Amino acid sequence: MNVTNRDIAAAFNEIAELLDIEGANPFRIRAYRNAARTLLSYPKEMQSLVDEGFDLTSLKTIGKDLAQKITEMVRSGEMKLLNDLKHRIDPELEELLKIPGIGPKRVHLLYELLRVKSIQALKKALENGSLERIAGFGAKLLQTLRTALGKKTAERKRYRLYDILPIAQQITDQLSQAKGVIRIEIAGSIRRRRDTAKDIDLVAACEDESDIMGRFTSLPDLHSVVMHGPTRSSIILKNGMHVDLRVVSENEFGTALHHLTGSKAHNIELRKIASKRGIKINEYGVFIGEQKIASNSETALYKALSMPYIAPELRENQGEIEAAFNNTLPYLIQSSQIRGDLHVHTAYSDGMNTLEEMATAAQAKGYEYLAITDHTRHLHIAHGLDENRVLEQLEQIDRLNGSLEGIRLLKSAEVDILSDGTLDLSDTVLKQLDFAVCAVHYRFNISKKEQTYRILKAMENPYFTILAHPTGRLLGLREPYELDMEAIIKECAHRGIILELNSQPDRLDLNDTHCRMAKEAGVKIAVSTDAHSTHDLELMEMGIGQARRGWLEKKDVINTRSLPALMKILRQRR
Numbered sequence: 001m002n003v004t005n006r007d008i009a010a011a012f013n014e015i016a017e018l019l020d021i022e023g024a025n026p027f028r029i030r031a032y033r034n035a036a037r038t039l040l041s042y043p044k045e046m047q048s049l050v051d052e053g054f055d056l057t058s059l060k061t062i063g064k065d066l067a068q069k070i071t072e073m074v075r076s077g078e079m080k081l082l083n084d085l086k087h088r089i090d091p092e093l094e095e096l097l098k099i100p101g102i103g104p105k106r107v108h109l110l111y112e113l114l115r116v117k118s119i120q121a122l123k124k125a126l127e128n129g130s131l132e133r134i135a136g137f138g139a140k141l142l143q144t145l146r147t148a149l150g151k152k153t154a155e156r157k158r159y160r161l162y163d164i165l166p167i168a169q170q171i172t173d174q175l176s177q178a179k180g181v182i183r184i185e186i187a188g189s190i191r192r193r194r195d196t197a198k199d200i201d202l203v204a205a206c207e208d209e210s211d212i213m214g215r216f217t218s219l220p221d222l223h224s225v226v227m228h229g230p231t232r233s234s235i236i237l238k239n240g241m242h243v244d245l246r247v248v249s250e251n252e253f254g255t256a257l258h259h260l261t262g263s264k265a266h267n268i269e270l271r272k273i274a275s276k277r278g279i280k281i282n283e284y285g286v287f288i289g290e291q292k293i294a295s296n297s298e299t300a301l302y303k304a305l306s307m308p309y310i311a312p313e314l315r316e317n318q319g320e321i322e323a324a325f326n327n328t329l330p331y332l333i334q335s336s337q338i339r340g341d342l343h344v345h346t347a348y349s350d351g352m353n354t355l356e357e358m359a360t361a362a363q364a365k366g367y368e369y370l371a372i373t374d375h376t377r378h379l380h381i382a383h384g385l386d387e388n389r390v391l392e393q394l395e396q397i398d399r400l401n402g403s404l405e406g407i408r409l410l411k412s413a414e415v416d417i418l419s420d421g422t423l424d425l426s427d428t429v430l431k432q433l434d435f436a437v438c439a440v441h442y443r444f445n446i447s448k449k450e451q452t453y454r455i456l457k458a459m460e461n462p463y464f465t466i467l468a469h470p471t472g473r474l475l476g477l478r479e480p481y482e483l484d485m486e487a488i489i490k491e492c493a494h495r496g497i498i499l500e501l502n503s504q505p506d507r508l509d510l511n512d513t514h515c516r517m518a519k520e521a522g523v524k525i526a527v528s529t530d531a532h533s534t535h536d537l538e539l540m541e542m543g544i545g546q547a548r549r550g551w552l553e554k555k556d557v558i559n560t561r562s563l564p565a566l567m568k569i570l571r572q573r574r
């Protein structure tokens with residue numbers, strides 16, 4: 001049996017969700033979520049650790065009970081607690097989670113207070129006004145619900161890019177073995193690197209569609225087949241994800257891929273422009289009258305409209321078509337241009353690996369520098385460092401820098417922005433850092449004005465260098481806190497403060513729109529991983545995808561610079 005860390009993490013997350021629905025102790029729920037996070041970033045598979053007889057309780061966030069559950073799942077492929085919860089909790093309650101705006105806590109409230117346990121019952125409660133009487137069901141939420149429930153079917157759940165992309169890649173690999181496959185690509189929102197995706201869209205060019213369709217509709221992780229046709233099939237995987245596969249001939253591949261990559265808005269706009277010039281574009285080709293003038297590549301499609309190629313990440317009808325015509329498309333940043341990471345944790349605070357291990361892993365990636373940014377004292381749950389521990393770490397970094405070759409560790413910290421807008425370290429200590437990454441970690445629910453004021457106040461400190469995960473959102477878990485982003489960006493431009501694009505899969509914060517706003521205001525970005533393990537350094541890919549969606553170029557991103565050039569930027573405020 002093959003049970004991956006991802007499977008165990010998914011089980012833990014589902015347990016957390018179900019416990020939340022039951023209104024269980026928040027600490028217990030958080031323990032499952034933290035453990036899931038640990039598992040996702042842990043470099044070794046639990047399965048092999050269990051086989052080796054390794055003591056799982058030595059891992060951060062894994063206590064005796066969780067260690068036992070991991071072992072149980074590795075050995076049996078199941079977790080009794082999860083089965084029990086599923087048995088105990090009405091599946092319709094879980095269905096409610098798919099409605100936008102409804103999380104486990106609200107499912108709990110709906111059931112406890114109104115005995116609402118189905119989408120039907122929720123509709124009724126919305127119509128007869130009983131929802132309005134529940135605390136936390138404000139006008140905005142009710143409007144969201146009205147929109148969602150007004151549609152024939154509830155919106156399908158969205159998956160984080162980080163979770164769905166590897167599955168799409170795995171299926172692509174499996175299908176590329178099929179007879180006669182010439183090309184196969186992931187299309188849709190995943191190819192555009194949106195932070196979340198509703199489903200997996202695949203396109204293949206193939207000489208013989210029967211073998212590939214046969215394999216697709218009998219994949220090892222298949223739950224059910226929705227539709228099985230010669231050129232188009234649709235399946236649901238055991239984990240609930242929907243996958244569509246379109247098979248075309250080699251010479252239609254370009255226009256089919258373009259059609260299925262979207263976005264819909266980009267396609268519609270492009271087709272409108274084409275039709276004004278007497279050109280028709282559809283998934284089968286680009287035509288003038290009956291004559292096909294392009295179809296086998298996306299480049300040919302754009303060329304037929306006298307445009308340069310537009311990268312998938314830009315295809316949102318947000319000005320990219322105009323920029324293409326004016327030849328002002330950005331030269332999008334690439335992963336290979338990244339020279340270091342400016343936000344990582346070690347075992348000093350809540351990271352999994354030592355300073356040396358992080359440094360070695362960064363070196364292996366070819367990085368020139370790595371900034372160590374452990375949490376500061378205010379963040380107790382993450383074992384934040386007090387000033388003495390910070391100073392101790394700085395000494396160790398100096399020592400390591402003496403022996404490391406080819407990479408430089410930068411002295412930094414993820415400093416809490418306290419509620420009064422002061423920083424969690426004194427200036428005496430801040431002065432000894434190379435730079436400071438500053439972040440909000442509590443009091444999310446204050447007004448927009450107060451939150452903006454708090455951060456602007458903190459920015460007055462000359463040691464404030466980078467604002468980490470600026471909006472605090474956690475995809476699917478927490479909305480961004482209320483913040484006047486325009487004011488923040490303006491202040492960053494004014495003071496030479498850098499904004500972080502945090503690459504953690506549930507953050508991807510800044511989002512694409514804010515990246516573009518920052519760029520337009522001349523504010524520089526640090527694309528960082530916020531790694532909590534050596535393995536997490538790979539999350540840079542997620543950040544780069546988002547950066548590209550935000551039109552960022554090499555020059556906009558400070559960790560593409562050489563060490564001396566970077567140091568100059570980081571020290572410009574002092």
Ligand code: DGT
Nearest residue numbers: 188189196197198199259260261262263264267268
């Ligand atoms: P998602 O799945 O919500 O994360 O986002 P997409 O963009 O992957 O959307 P999806 O899966 O509904 O459709 C895949 C692509 O198919 C989409 O990006 C563009 C194309 N497409 C879908 N519906 C239409 C349509 O009505 N008109 C045009 N022109 N293209 C469409």
Ligand code: CA
Nearest residue numbers: 188189199201
């Ligand atoms: Ca899609």
